[in-house]
Amino acid sequence: MKADSELPISGSIKARGGIYEVLKTAEDLAIRAGRLSKNENYACLAEPTFRTFFSNYALAVGSTGNLGLSIGIVGAKLGFQTTVHMSRDASAWKKRMLRKQGASVKEYESDYSKAVQEGRNQARQDPHCHFIDDEQSNDLFVGYATAGARLQRQLSKSGVVVDRDHPLFVYLPCGVGGAPGGVTLGLKQVFGDAVHVFFVEPTHAPCFLLGLLTGLHDKVSVCDFGLDNRTAADGLAVPRPSAFAGKAVGSLISGCMTVKDSDLFRILKALKDTENHWIEPSAAAGFIGPKRLLGTKEGKRYLERHNLADKMDQAVHVFWATGGGMVPQKNRNAYYDEASRI
Secondary structure (H helix, E strand, O other): OEEHHHOOOOOEOHHHHHHHHHHHHHHHHHHHOOOOOOOOOHHHHHOHHHHHHHOOOEEEEEOOOHHHHHHHHHHHHHOOEEEEEEEOOOOHHHHHHHHHOOOEEEEEOOOHHHHHHHHHHHHHOOOOEEEEOOOOOHHHHHHHHOHHHHHHHHHHHOOOOOEOOEOEEEEEEOOOOHHHHHHHHHHHHHHHHHEEEEEEEEOOOOHHHHHHHHOOHHHOOHHHHOOOOOOOOHHHOOOOOOHHHHHHHOOOOOEEEEEOHHHHHHHHHHHHHHHOOOOOHHHHHHHHHHHHHHHOHHHHHHHHHOOOHHHHHHOEEEEEEOEOOOOOHHHHHHHHHHHHHO
């Protein structure tokens, strides 16, 4: 298991891209203003003089929660005026935490896509505001992509071999597609054809799958197919995918899978009971991967088509646990209780 749920600052995969883009934005502003050179120790960005400087600038982001946490916490810490645009049904505890950290939270009655669009529009009206766009940002993508090299080092240190005879299967929970897309790019750069990446989405919100199947990307919504976009996996409750991510890595991924909410809760509980490790519902999506790959006609067909069926004894499977480290204990207990009732 790749435990991004334990990453510092926001306890999720979004720390990889979000914190990178905040720091890159701070770097660019400071260098342009003549306050920083690339040869200096960047720890100085946390000093009070820079905090005063950054207070003249704003950061904004549209988020279901975890990206907002990573950007809101780090942005506010550096002194930026930070605004997170969220749908009304996003987790209340994430909104409370953001406000406690000094970020402003704007809520919208509609879904995630509406929050992102409103955030973009408002940011365009302020020349000092940088909008961090989970659907279109190159910098976020680069931040996520660094995960490939880091996983390679971890596997190598553990003596795990990855090559054509020892294939690597990676299962990534997918919402809009930015984070898993960036990770996929990094994995492919490092492992090439030896890695097989699958995105896993809720049955009620498979936006990336539908974007690829139709070729319409962000021009199609799950609601167009009679789906309600309602899922306990709030980070994956996205009606439209990122066209940027779909076009960048749609040809690199091995396939898309779907998972029911009830399975997410069963996995969450099993992981807690057997390993004493906590993740949030959305982070449990990837754990369904081997069952879909090895236990369905479509999965077996993929293995046969790519000459992998006789190599599965040497295969490595990585479940990407994308978040949950900052979930309050009260919410963890509620998730566990719900899982116990299933």
